[in-house]
Amino acid sequence: METRKIQQVGGGTYTVSIPVQWANDHDIEAGNTAYLYTHRDGSLVVRWNEKEHSELATTDIELDDTAPEVAERMLVAAYSAGFKKIQLRNSEGLSSAQRRAIDTCTRGLTGVEITEESTHHVTVQGLLDASDVSIRQSTIQLQYITLSMYQAALDFFAGESTESEHIITRDDEADRIFHLITRHFNRSLLDLAELDQLGITRPQLFEYYVTARQLERIADHAAKIARCVQRTEYTVSEELVTESRAIGENARQIVEDASGAVINAETTGMAHSALEDCEHVVQAARNLDRSLPDRPPEEAYVLTRVLDSIIRTAEYGGNIAEIALRISLRD
Numbered sequence: 001m002e003t004r005k006i007q008q009v010g011g012g013t014y015t016v017s018i019p020v021q022w023a024n025d026h027d028i029e030a031g032n033t034a035y036l037y038t039h040r041d042g043s044l045v046v047r048w049n050e051k052e053h054s055e056l057a058t059t060d061i062e063l064d065d066t067a068p069e070v071a072e073r074m075l076v077a078a079y080s081a082g083f084k085k086i087q088l089r090n091s092e093g094l095s096s097a098q099r100r101a102i103d104t105c106t107r108g109l110t111g112v113e114i115t116e117e118s119t120h121h122v123t124v125q126g127l128l129d130a131s132d133v134s135i136r137q138s139t140i141q142l143q144y145i146t147l148s149m150y151q152a153a154l155d156f157f158a159g160e161s162t163e164s165e166h167i168i169t170r171d172d173e174a175d176r177i178f179h180l181i182t183r184h185f186n187r188s189l190l191d192l193a194e195l196d197q198l199g200i201t202r203p204q205l206f207e208y209y210v211t212a213r214q215l216e217r218i219a220d221h222a223a224k225i226a227r228c229v230q231r232t233e234y235t236v237s238e239e240l241v242t243e244s245r246a247i248g249e250n251a252r253q254i255v256e257d258a259s260g261a262v263i264n265a266e267t268t269g270m271a272h273s274a275l276e277d278c279e280h281v282v283q284a285a286r287n288l289d290r291s292l293p294d295r296p297p298e299e300a301y302v303l304t305r306v307l308d309s310i311i312r313t314a315e316y317g318g319n320i321a322e323i324a325l326r327i328s329l330r331d
Contacts, residue, residue, distance in 0.1 A: 002019055004016045004017050004018075026048060028048055032048060033048075034046050034047070034048055035047045035048070037192045037193070039192075039195060039196055045192055047192075055190050056081070056082045056083050056084055056187055056190055056191060057083070057084050057085065058083065058084065058085040058086075058087065059078050059081075059083045059085075059086055059087070060087045060089060061074050061075070061078060061086065061087065061088045061089065062089055062090070062091070063088055063089060063090045063094065063098055064090055064091055064092060066098070067097075068095075068097040068098050068100065068101035069101065071088060071098045071101045071102055071105075072101045072102070072104070072105040074088070075088065075102060075105050075106070075109075075124065076105060076109070076179065079109050079112060079124075079126075079179060079183055080179050080182045080183050080186060081183075081186050082183050082184070082186040082187035082190070082191070083126070084125070084126045085123060085124070085125050085126070086112075086123070086124040086125075087121055087122070087123050087124075088102055088121060088122050088123075088124070089120055089121040090120055090121070091120065092120075093119050093120055094119070094120065094121070094122065099122065102114070102122050102124070106124050108172060108175075108176055109176060109179060109180075110128065110176055110177070110179070110180045111126055111127055111128025111133075111180070112124050112125060112126050112127065112128075113125065113127060129197065130184060130187070130194050130197035130198050131197040131198075131199075133180070133184060133198060134199075135181060135184060135198055135200055135204075135205060135208045136200075136208065136263065138177050138180055138181055138208075138212075139181065139208045139211060139212055139215075139259075139262075139263060140263055141177055142174060142177045142178060142181075142212055142215050142216070142219075143215055143256075143259045143260075143263065145170055145173055145174050145177070145219065146174055146215045146216070146218050146219045146222070146255070147252060147255065147256055148170070149167050149170050149171065149174070149219050149222035149223065150218060150219075150221075150222040150248075150252050150255070150313065151252060152166070152167050152222070152226075153167055153222040153223070153225040153226050154225070154245055154248045154249065154252070156225070156226055156229055156230075157225055157229050157241070157244075157245065157248075157306055158241050158242075158245050159241070164226040164227075164229065164230045167222060167223055167226040168223045168226055168227065170219070170223075171219050171220060171222070171223040174215070174216055174219035175216065175219075177212070178212050178213070178215070178216040181208065181209055181212045182209065182212075184198060184205070185205055185206070185209040188202065188205055203330070207262060207323050207326075207327060208262070210319075210323055211259060211262045211263075211320050211323055214259075214316040214317070214319050214320050215255075215259060215316075215320075217312070217316050218255060218312075218313050218316050218317075221309035221312050221313050222309075222313075224305070224309050225305075225306055225309050228302060228305045228306060228309075229302065229306070232298070232301070232302050235299075236299050236302055236303060237295075237299065240288075240295070240299070240303060243288060244285075244288060244303060244306060244307060244310070247281055247284050247285050247288065247307075247310055248306075248310045248313075250277065250280075250281045250284075250314075251281050251285075251310050251311075251313045251314040251317065252313070253277070254274050254277050254278050254281060254313075254314055254317035254318065254321070255313060255314075255316065255317035255320065257270055257273065257274045257277075257317075257321075258270075258271065258274040258317045258318070258320035258321035258323075258324055259317075259320050261274070261320075261321065261324035261327075261328075262320060262323050262324045262327060265327055265328070268325060268328040268329070270321075270324065271321045271322070271324040271325040271328060272321075272325070274317060274318065274320075274321035274324070275318055275321045275322070275325070277314075278314050278315065278317060278318035278321065279318075281310075281311075281314040282311050282314050282315065285307045285310050285311045285314070286307075286311065288303075288307060289303070289304060289307045289308075292304060
């Protein structure tokens with residue numbers, strides 16, 4: 001790193017020199033145009049040779065001889081990467097299965113729609129400006145969906161609800177919000193104006209993204225619990241259901257407290273409490289799991305899978321608590 005003195009020219013304009021070697025390496029001469037970007041965090045970015053088109057303007061995806069699920073996977077990847085226009089092509093003509101997969105996937109994503117179609121290609125266009133997106137509000141919404149799914153999964157496991165399909169369906173909703181947050185996080189890495197349009201600092205965006213990543217995984221485990229209980233015909237004893245559900249409820253509280261601490265920038269106390277509770281919950285779940293070999297195999301199978309998801313949930317909550325702790329120290 002080098003330092004430069006700021007000079008004042010003509011009583012109103014401030015100037016700063018740039019290293020000669022750096023200028024020579026980049027073919028910069030007197031009279032060239034510099035592009036200046038000011039940001040909310042107080043930084044000033046200077047660029048030369050501004051590109052006419054963003055690196056995230058357009059991407060072309062070839063789908064020749066690919067299965068419909070591959071088309072869907074590639075579309076989600078391009079959306080999450082942050083591309084504004086996504087063109088999916090098949091030189092021999094898109095199959096009806098590929099076209100259905102693209103259409104269904106597009107309707108499951110936020111802020112994009114199909115704008116062009118032909119026999120050989122489909123164009124998916126991003127229509128949502130970053131200035132219309134609240135990353136914080138999206139994280140709050142994801143937190144609510146995840147905690148609701150997880151609570152519903154515990155209720156279904158305990159036999160207090162029959163809404164397993166609703167839990168599994170909401171997993172798609174959680175994925176949609178996470179993909180939106182991921183999209184803008186990735187765009188911010190290449191587009192210098194993205195952060196200003198989002199109205200957020202780079203550290204905040206990263207912390208929300210990592211928190212959303214943990215919440216999305218917890219939603220997956222809620223759906224996993226629902227599927228596991230849904231597919232089994234075996235009955236778990238009331239005693240074990242009560243004990244494992246109590247552990248699961250404690251895991252849920254960790255996630256709620258930790259994610260709330262990130263969203264609301266709470267003090268270190270809540271983060272420390274969540275981390276300590278995480279250790280207790282994980283240990284309690286593992287102790288219960290170790291007792292299962294003495295139970296009937298069918299009962300042990302269900303409980304082992306449910307307890308694994310509870311442990312994972314508590315650990316993801318602990319990860320979020322670590323983020324909250326870093327935020328509190330920085331503040």
